[in-house]
Amino acid sequence: MASGTGDDPILEVDRVTLRFGGVTSLAEVSIRQQRGELLAVIGPNGAGKTSLFNAITGVYRPQDGDIRFRARDQRPVSLIGKKVHEVTKLGIARTFQNIRLFAALTVFENVKIGIESRQRTGPVSAMLRLPRTLREERDGDRLATELLDFVGLRNRANDLAASLPYGAQRRLEIARALGTRPQLLLLDEPAAGTNPVEKAELEDLIRHINTEMGLSILLIEHDMRLVMSLAERVVVLNFGRVIAEGPPAQVQADPAVIEAYLGTRAYRAATGEEASG
Numbered sequence: 001m002a003s004g005t006g007d008d009p010i011l012e013v014d015r016v017t018l019r020f021g022g023v024t025s026l027a028e029v030s031i032r033q034q035r036g037e038l039l040a041v042i043g044p045n046g047a048g049k050t051s052l053f054n055a056i057t058g059v060y061r062p063q064d065g066d067i068r069f070r071a072r073d074q075r076p077v078s079l080i081g082k083k084v085h086e087v088t089k090l091g092i093a094r095t096f097q098n099i100r101l102f103a104a105l106t107v108f109e110n111v112k113i114g115i116e117s118r119q120r121t122g123p124v125s126a127m128l129r130l131p132r133t134l135r136e137e138r139d140g141d142r143l144a145t146e147l148l149d150f151v152g153l154r155n156r157a158n159d160l161a162a163s164l165p166y167g168a169q170r171r172l173e174i175a176r177a178l179g180t181r182p183q184l185l186l187l188d189e190p191a192a193g194t195n196p197v198e199k200a201e202l203e204d205l206i207r208h209i210n211t212e213m214g215l216s217i218l219l220i221e222h223d224m225r226l227v228m229s230l231a232e233r234v235v236v237l238n239f240g241r242v243i244a245e246g247p248p249a250q251v252q253a254d255p256a257v258i259e260a261y262l263g264t265r266a267y268r269a270a271t272g273e274e275a276s277g
């Protein structure tokens with residue numbers, strides 16, 4: 001759901017280089033995402049996809065380059081040197097490749113944690129239960145219920161997060177991320193480990209977040225069918241470099257991409273070839 005025809009980037013990754021000792025996980029990576037766009041980042045294992053998310057969200061600080069985020073009606077802000085919670089406050093949320101939920105808390109409480117990370121009340125006013133605290137709490141409860149409704153988990157609100165089936169845990173993680181009221185949502189392999197039914201539900205959910213909520217989405221996903229069906233544009237990383245970008249069909253037919261993927265599980269899944277080694 002790219003917004004109009006004008007150039008209105010929400011995220012600009014500008015020649016970013018990230019190294020760990022001798023390993024270069026991102027090499028002069030440049031990516032420009034338009035507001036409202038559902039952009040996928042693909043690439044073989046170790047290509048640098050999660051490193052890119054970690055660089056955007058303040059987990060890692062790149063040695064070179066800049067990353068700029070522009071919230072609606074705001075000036076661009078550099079994310080370099082920002083802490084994880086500062087990046088969240090600016091309007092960027094993420095989910096993780098390996099689900100990170102509070103297993104011993106309820107479904108509702110998990111979403112409330114996301115919401116409270118953006119609320120303004122400090123510990124003192126929370127303790128004194130000042131009017132603003134009470135109002136924020138009511139608003140937070142309402143938003144949590146709406147989000148659980150949106151991801152189809154309202155009837156599981158009081159269950160422990162750990163008791164949910166795997167696909168539902170993935171949807172809960174997305175609800176928690178949405179609780180921070182992001183403008184840009186980073187999804188790191190949201191369908192990993194899910195069965196075909198759960199995958200179809202996640203596909204619908206991701207599409208709705210993009211079209212109904214109007215959020216920009218940056219999606220890392222190994223499932224090519226999902227990428228091809230959801231993404232408007234695809235960026236391909238290999239050994240930390242961007243080797244191709246464009247509409248899904250064009251990227252899929254790109255010889256450099258085919259070569260990078262040849263023999264990998266993702267390629268076989270995409271082409272329907274049998275796993276022959």
Ligand SMILES: Nc1ncnc2c1ncn2[C@@H]1O[C@H](COP(=O)(O)OP(=O)(O)OP(=O)(O)O)[C@@H](O)[C@H]1O
Nearest residue numbers: 020023024025043044045046047048049050051052
């Ligand atoms: N904290 C770290 N310390 C050292 N090397 C790292 C670190 N994080 C990432 N790397 C290296 O950076 C490279 C890119 O890794 P990254 O996890 O970003 O790839 P990926 O594309 O997300 O892979 P996958 O699809 O397997 O998740 C790899 O060589 C990895 O070993």
